[in-house]
Amino acid sequence: MAVACQAFESQAPKCQVEALTKRYGTRAVVENVSFEIAEGEFVVVLGPSGCGKSTTLRLVAGLAAADGGRVLLGGKAVSDAASGLFVRPERRDIGMVFQSYAIWPHMDVFENVAYPLRVRKRGNAEIKQRVENMLALVGLAGEARRSAAQLSGGQMQRVALARALVFDPTLLLFDEPLSNLDLKLRERLRLELKELQRRTGLTSIYVTHDQAEAVELADRIIVMESGRVVQVGAPHELYRRPLSRFVAQFISSANIFPGRVLARISDDCASVRTETGRELAATHDGSVATGDLVDVVIHPEDCLLGERAPEAPDSHHARIVSRRYQGTSTRYTVDWAGAPLEVAALGSEAPLAQDSPVVLTVPRERARIIGRSAIAASAP
Amino acid sequence: MTALVASPGARSRGAWLVAALSPRGLFMAVLFAGLFFLIVLPVLALVLGSFLPVPPRALAIDWSGLTLANYRETLSGGGFLALLRVTLAAAMIGTAGALAIGASLAWLAIRTNVPGRHLLESIAILPMFVPPLVGAFAWDILASPRSGIINIALRSIGIEKAVNIYSLGGIGFVFAIYYAPYVHLFVAAALRNFDPTHEEAARMCGASSWRCFWQITLPLISPALLSSGLLVFVLLIELFAIPAILGEPGNLHFISVRIWEMVGFTPPKVNQASALGVLMLVITVTLVLLQYRVLGKRSFVTVSGKGLRPDVVALGGARWPLAFVGFGYILFVVLLPYAALLFIALRKNLFYATLGALADTRQLSLDQFALAFSDPVVRASFLNSLAVSLGTVAIGSVLYFTIAYVVQRTSLAGRRALDVITILPVAIPGLIIGLGYLWTWISLPFGIYGTLWIIILAYLSQFSPQGVRAISGSLVQIDPELEESSRLCGAGLAYTLRRIVVPLAWPGILSAMILLLILSFRELATALFLYTSTTQVFSLTMFDFWLRGSTNLVAVMALVQTLVLAILVLLARRIRRERTPFIT
Numbered sequence: 001m002a003v004a005c006q007a008f009e010s011q012a013p014k015c016q017v018e019a020l021t022k023r024y025g026t027r028a029v030v031e032n033v034s035f036e037i038a039e040g041e042f043v044v045v046l047g048p049s050g051c052g053k054s055t056t057l058r059l060v061a062g063l064a065a066a067d068g069g070r071v072l073l074g075g076k077a078v079s080d081a082a083s084g085l086f087v088r089p090e091r092r093d094i095g096m097v098f099q100s101y102a103i104w105p106h107m108d109v110f111e112n113v114a115y116p117l118r119v120r121k122r123g124n125a126e127i128k129q130r131v132e133n134m135l136a137l138v139g140l141a142g143e144a145r146r147s148a149a150q151l152s153g154g155q156m157q158r159v160a161l162a163r164a165l166v167f168d169p170t171l172l173l174f175d176e177p178l179s180n181l182d183l184k185l186r187e188r189l190r191l192e193l194k195e196l197q198r199r200t201g202l203t204s205i206y207v208t209h210d211q212a213e214a215v216e217l218a219d220r221i222i223v224m225e226s227g228r229v230v231q232v233g234a235p236h237e238l239y240r241r242p243l244s245r246f247v248a249q250f251i252s253s254a255n256i257f258p259g260r261v262l263a264r265i266s267d268d269c270a271s272v273r274t275e276t277g278r279e280l281a282a283t284h285d286g287s288v289a290t291g292d293l294v295d296v297v298i299h300p301e302d303c304l305l306g307e308r309a310p311e312a313p314d315s316h317h318a319r320i321v322s323r324r325y326q327g328t329s330t331r332y333t334v335d336w337a338g339a340p341l342e343v344a345a346l347g348s349e350a351p352l353a354q355d356s357p358v359v360l361t362v363p364r365e366r367a368r369i370i371g372r373s374a375i376a377a378s379a380p
Numbered sequence: 381m382t383a384l385v386a387s388p389g390a391r392s393r394g395a396w397l398v399a400a401l402s403p404r405g406l407f408m409a410v411l412f413a414g415l416f417f418l419i420v421l422p423v424l425a426l427v428l429g430s431f432l433p434v435p436p437r438a439l440a441i442d443w444s445g446l447t448l449a450n451y452r453e454t455l456s457g458g459g460f461l462a463l464l465r466v467t468l469a470a471a472m473i474g475t476a477g478a479l480a481i482g483a484s485l486a487w488l489a490i491r492t493n494v495p496g497r498h499l500l501e502s503i504a505i506l507p508m509f510v511p512p513l514v515g516a517f518a519w520d521i522l523a524s525p526r527s528g529i530i531n532i533a534l535r536s537i538g539i540e541k542a543v544n545i546y547s548l549g550g551i552g553f554v555f556a557i558y559y560a561p562y563v564h565l566f567v568a569a570a571l572r573n574f575d576p577t578h579e580e581a582a583r584m585c586g587a588s589s590w591r592c593f594w595q596i597t598l599p600l601i602s603p604a605l606l607s608s609g610l611l612v613f614v615l616l617i618e619l620f621a622i623p624a625i626l627g628e629p630g631n632l633h634f635i636s637v638r639i640w641e642m643v644g645f646t647p648p649k650v651n652q653a654s655a656l657g658v659l660m661l662v663i664t665v666t667l668v669l670l671q672y673r674v675l676g677k678r679s680f681v682t683v684s685g686k687g688l689r690p691d692v693v694a695l696g697g698a699r700w701p702l703a704f705v706g707f708g709y710i711l712f713v714v715l716l717p718y719a720a721l722l723f724i725a726l727r728k729n730l731f732y733a734t735l736g737a738l739a740d741t742r743q744l745s746l747d748q749f750a751l752a753f754s755d756p757v758v759r760a761s762f763l764n765s766l767a768v769s770l771g772t773v774a775i776g777s778v779l780y781f782t783i784a785y786v787v788q789r790t791s792l793a794g795r796r797a798l799d800v801i802t803i804l805p806v807a808i809p810g811l812i813i814g815l816g817y818l819w820t821w822i823s824l825p826f827g828i829y830g831t832l833w834i835i836i837l838a839y840l841s842q843f844s845p846q847g848v849r850a851i852s853g854s855l856v857q858i859d860p861e862l863e864e865s866s867r868l869c870g871a872g873l874a875y876t877l878r879r880i881v882v883p884l885a886w887p888g889i890l891s892a893m894i895l896l897l898i899l900s901f902r903e904l905a906t907a908l909f910l911y912t913s914t915t916q917v918f919s920l921t922m923f924d925f926w927l928r929g930s931t932n933l934v935a936v937m938a939l940v941q942t943l944v945l946a947i948l949v950l951l952a953r954r955i956r957r958e959r960t961p962f963i964t
Contacts, residue, residue: 063864089867102865106883115879116869163869173868 012075014039014203015060015171021068021081022055029055031227033069037205042197044206044214047224048250053207056224057173060205061096062089074170090119095164095202096173099180101156103148109135110144112159116167134162137196154185161193165200172197174206178213190216211251215239223247239299241285242370248297255298255342258372261288269364272296276339281314282367293372300344302366305332306358318360320352336360408794411782415801418841422816423661423808429819430654450655460659467635470548470623471616474555478612479605481556481709482563488706490571493692495703501568504706506714508561509949511902513919514938515558516625517926518717519545521724521935524629529720529738536735546630554622557713559612566608570601589693603674610671614664618809620905625926635660636811636905643815643909654819657812668807718942725749725935752936757921762940764832765918768907769900771836772843773893779840780847781889785881787848788855789863802844810906813842818909830912838910839900846899847892854888855881887955894952898945 013036022030030052037043045053058064060071062079065086071079073094078087103112110131117127135141138158151159157177164172177193178186194217197204208214214221215235223231223238223246231243242248245256259274270288271281274296282296309315318334318341332343332352343360345352352358431446454460488494489501507515523530523545534542544550578600582592623634635656642653695702724730726744731737752758780802786792787799805813817838821829828834862884866876882889904919911920918941926934 061864061868063867088872089864090870090872092868093870094868096865096868098861098865100859100861102859102861104862104866104880104884115866115871119870119875160865163865167870 012072013037014041014074015205016072016075017056017060017069018072019069020056020059020066020071022052022059022064023067029227030059030066033224033227033229035222035229035232037203040201040203042194042204042206042217042219043222044208044218044220045222045224046208046211046214046218046250049209051224052227053209053224054175057175057205057207060171061094061173062087062092093167093169094171094173095167095169097157097160097164097175097177099176101153101160101177101180103151103156103159105149107148108144109140109146109148109151109159112148113162113166116163120167130166131162134166137165138162139192153181154189157181157189161196165202170203172202172204174204174208176208177206179208179210186213193217215251221251223250225250241368242297244370245295245297245372248295248368248370252299253342255300257296257298257339259294259296261290261292261294261369263290264288270369272369274339276337278316278337278339280316280362280367281364282369283365284369288369288371294369295372297368297370298341298362299366300331300342301329301346302363303341303343304361304363305334305343305345305352309359312361314364315359315361317357319357320354323352323354334358334360404792408786408792408798411786411798412794412801414779415783415798418837419801419804419844422813422820422838422841423804425819425823426654426661426812426816427658429651430658432651435648435650450651451659453652454655454659460656463633463635463638463656466548466627466632467617467623470551470555470627470632470634471613473548473552474559474616475609475613477552477556478560478563479609481560482608483567483601483605485560485706485709486564486567486571488702490568491693492695492699492702494695494699494706496707500703500706500710503710504564504568505561506710507558509898509945510558510714510717511621511919511938511941511945512558512619513621513625513902513904513922514721514942515554515717516622517922517934517938518720519550519554520625521720521931522717523550527733529723532733532738533735544630545626546632548632550630551622551626551632554626555616555619558622559615562612562615563605563608566604566611567601570604574600607671607675610667610674614667614671614807617660617667618664618811618905620809620811620908621923624923636809639811639815640908643818650815650818654815657815660809661807661812664809665807718939721935721938724931725939727932730931748932748936752933752940755933757916758933758937760914761916761918761921764915765901768832768835768839768917769897771832772839772900773896775836776840776843776847776896777851777889777893780844780851780892781885783844784848784851784855785877788852789860789881799848802848804845805842806845808842810842810903811908813838814906814909817841829910830915832915834910835907835915835917838906839903842903842906843896843899847896850892850895851885851889854885854892857888858884890955891952894948894955898948901948902941902945 015037017036018034020030020033021028033052033056035043045056047053055064059066059079066079066081068081070077070081073092077085078092079085104115107115113131113134114127117130122130132141132144135144138161140155140158140162143155146155148156148159160177178189181189190213206214206217218235220232220234221238222229225246231238231247233241238247238251242251248254248256257274257276257278259272259278262271262273262279264270265281267286268283269281270284271279272294273279280296284294288294305318316336318336321333321335321340324331328348329344329346330349330352332345333340334343335341341360430450431448433445433447433449485500485504489497489504494500520528522528523543525531525541525544525546528543528545530543531541534540545554574597579592579596582596583589587595618636620636620640623632624637624640627634627637639653639656639660642649642656725748726746728743728745728747732740783798783802787795808816817834821834828837858881863876863880866880867873871879902919903917904923907917907920911917916924918937922934922937922941925937
């Protein structure tokens with residue numbers, strides 16, 4: 001029985017969320033949200049503030065009760081609005097790192113980390129051993145007796161992580177854990193966090209509004225907008241093939257032009273005229289038809305300046321409007337058929353001067369057509 | 381290992397019943413029942429009694445006897461209007477004075493460069509710690525028209541009958557000085573949180589500092605002035621001790637004192653007193669509702685979050701004179717009364733008519749102290765007060781913490797109503813609570829009437845707003861994530877309360893306990909109708925002895941009471957300093 005059960009559990013996704021809904025009054029802050037997370041996966045829930053991502057996390061943790069839908073951990077339901085089932089947070093065996101870290105100021109570092117073990121009535125020797133191992137793992141060896149009130153932001157973050165990991169939880173939740181830190185520290189801790197997760201292999205859900213953090217950390221990203229999931233995919237998928245204008249804008253600083261499909265060139269390519277009158281060829285997912293209103297997404301770093309003849313395919317006459325040198329790259333605003341376009345050129349050279357004419361190439365395999373108002377949740 | 385909760389989406393009548401019978405439902409039901417007995421039932425009993433023709437008799441209420449006669453009698457003949465006029469007039473004078481004194485001191489201490497302003501800021505609230513009863517005794521000794529020490533001193537330089545504390549102005553003055561600290565606290569908080577850029581912007585627009593004060597500063601602190609003014613006004617209308625001591629000799633009759641006379645003097649007119657009490661309740665409830673409206677509507681948030689301390693106004697040549705006035709005032713209203721009490725406590729013979737007689741050192745002795753300490757009534761009532769105070773603190777801290785936690789930290793159905801019920805006593809004068817308890821428990825067959833328990837219960841009801849608010853205040857400061865993280869670490873509610881919430885809220889809980897101790901040790905009006913010869917509390921004994929003319933003993937007792945309270949206050953300050961470093 002126990003063996004069969006274990007075999008079953010290893011088959012089931014570590015965490016399943018089915019049609020989760022949470023309302024405050026009549027306003028739905030989370031609406032019909034579903035996703036699955038596999039064993040060992042690091043999933044980032046990304047979205048602007050107020051999109052319902054933190055609420056979704058709290059519903060998984062059991063810190064709030066859903067008005068609809070189910071949460072399953074290791075194949076077992078822990079909350080089911082239809083039957084009234086609700087397992088209290090302390091019974092869910094989930095580790096969580098809070099935005100404020102929630103380090104208890106009246107306990108020292110050791111006691112903070114030891115707390116989950118004391119709750120579970122482990123022996124003193126075991127507690128000492130495990131807490132010290134954990135503090136070493138997060139880089140706080142020798143700091144056990146520091147008062148929690150004297151810790152820096154980065155150290156609190158590490159204590160919070162050690163406390164969430166010390167009892168071997170089945171799932172680890174992060175609620176914007178790096179948002180209170182300065183940029184440099186944030187980048188370093190991001191690296192450490194990814195490394196730690198790789199070593200421990202813990203299934204994790206990480207909530208953030210910072211797309212750079214999401215792209216770097218995630219195996220998979222769930223993008224949320226206004227309480228709904230709008231796209232799920234690996235970081236490069238979201239970057240290359242956004243399903244909506246919202247995702248394209250949120251995940252990158254892409255140029256986005258509204259336009260109309262002139263003709264299908266092939267199964268995955270079509271020509272488009274933008275509202276400002278440019279004509280260009282771009283890639284699509286096969287679903288567009290002639291005459292459709294669409295958006296064209298062009299990443300600044302996919303455009304080329306001055307390398308081809310103006311007669312080459314996908315090349316156009318343009319003029320440099322302004323130049324912003326950024327060290328490792330240069331951002332240009334170019335005038336293309338009477339409207340601006342952002343272009344990024346890599347390298348520390350910045351040879352093109354303001355007001356000079358230039359040949360602009362937008363490779364058709366890099367320009368992406370997305371349907372207007374296509375809020376389609378992709379299959380997980 | 382799962383708990384069932386009713387989903388809010390599908391709440392039929394059956395689901396409601398399930399919710400009510402769940403452990404949470406039962407817990408809330410018990411809490412509501414407790415508060416109903418503590419706070420609501422006495423008020424209902426009082427209202428009912430005001431419509432009955434006869435005093436209450438054990439549960440046997442003759443419903444057919446409901447009558448308006450008590451109100452008719454109270455309102456007819458102009459007696460009520462006279463009471464109302466005196467009560468409101470004195471409260472208005474007191475409020476106006478308290479506003480002027482409290483706001484000026486707050487401005488002086490916070491917005492000017494007066495020497496020693498930090499010290500001034502902390503001692504400006506000292507008069508609040510003088511119990512009103514003690515203050516009334518002291519000013520009677522100092523400023524009664526014939527034998528007041530000030531009048532004797534002035535008479536010796538040829539000024540006759542200079543001050544009369546037994547007048548509307550005199551009583552208003554005593555009101556003002558002991559209630560000014562409430563205004564000070566409100567206004568000081570507003571001035572401290574004041575974003576100085578509001579004023580700077582006005583100055584940059586070309587406004588003079590005088591214009592800036594009238595058009596920018598004053599309007600911005602006006603909510604603080606208005607709401608503290610209304611609070612003081614209500615407290616002064618409710619007040620019993622000062623009118624009872626200083627009003628009667630000058631033939632000034634106040635509503636609260638009249639209620640006490642109607643119940644206490646023979647023949648007792650409990651029903652008419654109740655009618656008068658209900659009328660008083662209508663006034664105080666109206667004013668409290670008005671205050672909430674004012675607070676709700678006009679909260680100008682000027683806190684900028686930058687932690688900027690507003691610029692101070694350079695007073696120039698007026699610095700030292702104003703410092704002299706500020707500090708002199710505090711000494712005048714705190715030290716002078718206690719000096720007078722100490723003088724009386726040490727003096728054998730209370731007949732003095734000239735400065736020479738006053739200065740006669742042969743009259744000084746410690747005999748009255750020995751006499752007071754050996755008096756069995758004094759000793760018994762001191763112990764009674766101690767027992768009542770400790771009982772109130774023990775039960776109150778647990779009860780108030782439970783309520784504060786349910787209101788602040790849970791989503792239990794009915795928690796808003798719980799909050800409202802615990803705030804109700806703000807609008808109920810202590811005297812009225814006492815009268816309500818008299819009605820309730822004299823007619824109920826449980827034997828708590830005549831024990832200390834009934835006084836403890838009345839105090840628990842009277843002080844619930846202060847107690848719950850003090851503990852709520854410290855709970856609000858605790859980030860909910862500190863609790864949530866404990867839950868996710870596997871700890872249940874009880875474990876989280878014990879290891880996380882109570883330790884973090886402890887400074888607040890402790891100050892709430894000391895506040896309760898102070899309030900219940902000095903309370904007079906609430907116990908006025910609830911004591912018997914064996915359950916007399918300390919304040920009652922003082923009041924009783926004063927009425928019988930044992931001025932010496934009263935002076936000694938007032939000093940003892942103040943000493944006990946001062947020790948408690950110092951203890952509270954010390955604990956707050958020691959235990960708060962990690963609360964931000």
